[in-house]
Amino acid sequence: MNIPLAFTFVHILFLLFHMQGNSQSSCILVHNGTIYTANPGQPVVSALVFQNGKVLATGNASDLRNHYSVGQTIDLEGRPAYPGFADPHCHFYKYGLTLNQVNLSGTRSVQQILEILDGFAKKHPNGWIVGRGWDQNDWPNSHFPAKEDLDSLFPHRPVYLTRIDGHAAWVNSTALKLAGISKASKTVGGEVLGTESEASGMLIDNAMNLVEALIPQPSHEENIQALQEAERHCFEAGLTLVGDAGLDAPVVKLIDSLQQAGMLSMFVYAMLNPTNENQESYIKNGPFITDKLSVRSIKLFADGALGSRGALLKSDYSDQAGNRGVQVTPTHLLEEYCQMGLDRGYQVNTHCIGDSANALMLKLYARFLKPGNDLRWRIEHAQVVSPSDMFLFARYRIIPSVQTTHATSDMHWAQDRLGKERIGHAYSYRSLLELNGWLPNGSDFPVESIYPILGFYAAITRQDPAGNPPQGFRPEQALTRQQALMAMTQWATQACFEESRRGSLEPGKRSDFVILDRDIMAVPVDEIVGTRVTAVYIDGNRVY
Numbered sequence: 401m402n403i404p405l406a407f408t409f410v411h412i413l414f415l416l417f418h419m420q421g422n423s424q425s426s427c428i429l430v431h432n433g434t435i436y437t438a439n440p441g442q443p444v445v446s447a448l449v450f451q452n453g454k455v456l457a458t459g460n461a462s463d464l465r466n467h468y469s470v471g472q473t474i475d476l477e478g479r480p481a482y483p484g485f486a487d488p489h490c491h492f493y494k495y496g497l498t499l500n501q502v503n504l505s506g507t508r509s510v511q512q513i514l515e516i517l518d519g520f521a522k523k524h525p526n527g528w529i530v531g532r533g534w535d536q537n538d539w540p541n542s543h544f545p546a547k548e549d550l551d552s553l554f555p556h557r558p559v560y561l562t563r564i565d566g567h568a569a570w571v572n573s574t575a576l577k578l579a580g581i582s583k584a585s586k587t588v589g590g591e592v593l594g595t596e597s598e599a600s601g602m603l604i605d606n607a608m609n610l611v612e613a614l615i616p617q618p619s620h621e622e623n624i625q626a627l628q629e630a631e632r633h634c635f636e637a638g639l640t641l642v643g644d645a646g647l648d649a650p651v652v653k654l655i656d657s658l659q660q661a662g663m664l665s666m667f668v669y670a671m672l673n674p675t676n677e678n679q680e681s682y683i684k685n686g687p688f689i690t691d692k693l694s695v696r697s698i699k700l701f702a703d704g705a706l707g708s709r710g711a712l713l714k715s716d717y718s719d720q721a722g723n724r725g726v727q728v729t730p731t732h733l734l735e736e737y738c739q740m741g742l743d744r745g746y747q748v749n750t751h752c753i754g755d756s757a758n759a760l761m762l763k764l765y766a767r768f769l770k771p772g773n774d775l776r777w778r779i780e781h782a783q784v785v786s787p788s789d790m791f792l793f794a795r796y797r798i799i800p801s802v803q804t805t806h807a808t809s810d811m812h813w814a815q816d817r818l819g820k821e822r823i824g825h826a827y828s829y830r831s832l833l834e835l836n837g838w839l840p841n842g843s844d845f846p847v848e849s850i851y852p853i854l855g856f857y858a859a860i861t862r863q864d865p866a867g868n869p870p871q872g873f874r875p876e877q878a879l880t881r882q883q884a885l886m887a888m889t890q891w892a893t894q895a896c897f898e899e900s901r902r903g904s905l906e907p908g909k910r911s912d913f914v915i916l917d918r919d920i921m922a923v924p925v926d927e928i929v930g931t932r933v934t935a936v937y938i939d940g941n942r943v944y
């Protein structure tokens with residue numbers, strides 16, 4: 401450590417000189433490709449310059465070179481670039497946790513699931529077996545499974561397997577016993593399925609909490625790993641902003657600290673569950689907004705999901721007489737939380753699937769909102785909305801926050817649940833877009849795939865990735881490519897109050913952008929699904 405003083409001095413001078421030189425020529429030019437800006441004033445350009453993480457100007461390369469002193473360049477080599485994709489409703493943190501659980505999505509039978517679980521159990525011989533992603537609609541008989549299916553393989557280890565939509569859990573007898581659950585167990589906003597005398601092993605909505613509460617919580621290190629792994633997968637998918645629909649204060653604080661330490665680059669729009677702890681830590685103090693994090697919304701649930709018949713309907717399920725679904729939060733609490741949101745300057749975002757849940761929340765919101773307001777309270781999913789309730793979205797500027805892949809995942813069985821008439825006003829994304837003139841589109845991952853391009857494809861084709869049905873499901877509800885791009889960029893950030901910093905490529909906004917291997921705005925639709933993300937930049941730094 402015996403460095404001569406003179407040398408150090410010279411060294412510092414050199415560094416200072418170098419830094420200054422850098423800042424003068426640190427404009428970076430992105431050129432030689434097609435850049436979709438999501439700025440309606442100048443939707444397509446061939447170049448842009450940015451500096452210190454912000455876009456300075458867009459246009460063509462020779463003009464920009466004339467006006468700015470360009471240092472580095474990023475050559476698109478003819479490829480297209482877009483604003484960083486935003487997912488306004490997903491489960492970023494939970495998704496990270498599920499990467500360590502047994503993945504059952506895409507499984508075709510109970511037998512196949514048992515084989516996967518058996519393999520997992522041999523590698524992890526102790527403790528709970530936790531998995532997610534099964535969907536009985538993909539199985540030969542479409543029936544809910546039972547505890548006995550699991551008991552044969554796991555007579556002593558507790559098993560907890562969440563359905564693909566996160567609104568039902570399949571458990572074995574050991575798990576039921578540990579939680580002290582019988583058919584007589586009562587939950588508010590949930591249901592223990594079974595016969596008169598015996599629980600079957602299927603728990604719907606809030607009944608899931610009885611078992612979930614017993615599963616050991618992830619450690620601090622596991623939480624960090626979950627967030628970082630989730631981020632890595634998001635970058636691969638082209639995402640630069642995620643709206644996490646349902647977080648608690650300790651995880652939000654962890655996200656903040658990781659971002660401050662430079663260990664997480666993703667922008668997180670954190671929707672808080674309305675717990676006492678979250679109210680104390682955040683909500684009562686008003687919005688909390690940093691460069692990378694925004695905490696200013698409350699996530700509520702009005703009902704469950706259609707697949708597990710927990711969605712709240714105005715009349716009976718077409719495939720189950722006497723069942724109209726579950727209201728998972730009592731009206732007086734929903735009301736209390738809306739008041740809290742209004743008082744504290746928090747956006748209120750409520751999960752509503754069934755026509756009755758949508759009607760309930762639209763009318764409840766209408767009591768708190770004035771026509772023409774810009775509070776952007778959201779209805780998450782807005783899946784089945786009666787034509788007579790639609791106008792409330794427009795009158796009170798309530799934002800339908802949709803997931804276009806839900807339409808193309810559910811279309812095979814949704815009509816069984818809803819019948820011919822109600823299916824005619826389900827997944828009506830184009831009608832919903834027309835109400836306010838804009839519409840955010842997300843994925844709800846891990847319920848659906850994490851790739852926003854699949855949401856773009858579903859929005860414009862109303863088909864599954866294999867191209868079925870050939871004419872599309874309710875094709876009159878398709879969006880145009882331009883609308884679908886806006887819905888996963890500018891409109892998605894608008895649903896998170898981030899549109900002045902992110903969502904489009906225009907002067908003053910963050911230089912968050914994605915480069916793809918083909919142009920989703922121009923290639924034939926059947927080539928969209930195979931699109932690959934080539935590179936992702938956040939604040940002008942390459943993260944993928």
Ligand SMILES: [Zn+2]
Nearest residue numbers: 489490645844
């Ligand atoms: Zn969700």
